[in-house]
Amino acid sequence: MKVKNAYSDFATVYDLMGADRHSVQMVAYTMDIIRRFRIHVTSALDLCCGTGTALELFFNHGLQMSGLDGSAAMLAIAARKLRGKKITLYHKQLPKFKLLLTGNSRKSRQFDLITCFYDSLNYMKSPRELGTAFQSVQQHLHPGGWFIFDMNTPTALKTIWGNQVYAEAHENVAWIWKNKYSNKNKSATLQVTFFRRAGKTWSRFDELHVEYGYSNSQIRTLLNKAGFTVKGFYRCFTFQNADRHTNRICVIAQKRK
Ligand SMILES: C[S@@+](CC[C@H](N)C(=O)[O-])C[C@H]1O[C@@H](n2cnc3c(N)ncnc32)[C@H](O)[C@@H]1O
Structure with missing residues (x-):
């Protein structure tokens, strides 16, 4: 993938x-x-x-x-x-x-x-x-x-994003976010999986997002x-x-x- x-x-x-x-x-x-x-x-x-x-x-x-x-x-x-x-x-x-x-x-x-x-x-x-x-x-x-x-803030990246999984499903779009927080460099890494519907077909795509706290x-x-x-x-x-x-x-x- x-x-x-x-x-x-x-x-x-x-x-x-x-x-x-x-x-x-x-x-x-x-x-x-x-x-x-x-x-x-x-x-x-x-x-x-x-x-x-x-x-x-x-x-x-x-x-x-x-x-x-x-x-x-x-x-x-x-x-x-x-x-x-x-x-x-x-x-x-x-x-x-x-x-x-x-x-x-x-x-x-x-x-x-x-x-x-x-x-x-x-x-x-x-x-x-x-x-x-x-x-x-x-x-x-x-x-x-x-x-x-x-x-x-680093507080948000640690406590809200943290090591959490978030998921939502709507009529035409759904997503899963898997987050990992690193205390060392105050960063949160998000592996995001999206599903998008076009007509009867759903397609999946994955992205990596990294945010840094200061x-x-x-x-x-x-x-x-x-x-x-x-x-x-x-x-x-x-x-x-x-x-x-x-x-x-x-x-x-x-x-x-
Ligand atoms: C969470 S979105 C926010 C978009 C918009 N400001 C809003 O409030 O909806 C972050 C945006 O930052 C852009 N971005 C992230 N890193 C960037 C960089 N190094 N240079 C330019 N744009 C960047 C992304 O392409 C994306 O559009």
């Missing part, structure tokens, strides 16, 4: 499984953050935009959106969803990426806001990679621009090193400070001027 890389065939069932609901919640929460911190946003980039749900919702709020993702399969779904909307999609890999200004082969495009939702930064394999991703983000923000992201202090230090000031470090979907028991954090950071 062939086990594929993360976000290959998964793209075809991502929205069907309801994974797009996280974007709906994150966009509503980000709009609250924008009001609370009086952030002025015209242009924004959604990193690891996946199937493009957040791009569409932000666009509907009047933001000029661009999206970036490393998976061609996820971007293909996003492109279909966003057809007719003026949204640029980039096929690029984190941690190091460069989006150039058109007509200028050296200067990076810069945005007022960069977002990155739903564990995407947990795919960075080491503090070094995470720091490099933060530096790339910093280079693509205007001075004083904002970076808002959520991540799983402590709150590691994340703060890396952001600081990359030229950000941390303005909020919350339990995701609230405005209460995160602590070591938090499962999902949301970080609000501003590029130093």
Whole structure:
């Protein structure tokens, strides 16, 4: 049985499984953050935009959106969803990426806001990679621009993912997740088996996902090193400070001027 890389065939069932609901919640929460911190946003980039749900919702709020993702399969779904909307999609890999200004082969495009939702930064394999991703983000923000992201904490990877098996069966899709947690490098490895129905036929595919957990202090230090000031470090979907028991954090950071 062939086990594929993360976000290959998964793209075809991502929205069907309801994974797009996280974007709906994150966009509503980000709009609250924008009001609370009086952030002025015209242009924004959604990193690891996946199937493009957040791009569409932000666009509907009047933001000029661009999206970036490393998976061609996820971007293909996003492109279909966003057809007719003026949204640029980039096929690029984190941690190091460069989006150039058109007509200028050296200067990076810069945005007022960069977002990155739903564990995407947990795919960075080491503090070094995470720091490099933060530096790339910093280079693509205007001075004083904002970076808002959520991540799983090591607590979530250990206690929710842990050494657990999760399974669900729906009318057209079913899945089994087998998780293993490694205390050594605070990572969770998921072997995912999906079943997708087309007419009377079910097809099966398997993918391997590995997420890495970083402590709150590691994340703060890396952001600081990359030229950000941390303005909020919350339990995701609230405005209460995160602590070591938090499962999902949301970080609000501003590029130093
Ligand atoms: C859990 S999905 C989240 C998608 C979307 N942000 C959402 O909230 O639904 C993680 C996304 O991160 C992308 N991703 C993971 N590692 C990446 C990397 N190194 N470079 C670019 N994209 C990456 C995947 O292709 C996938 O679309």
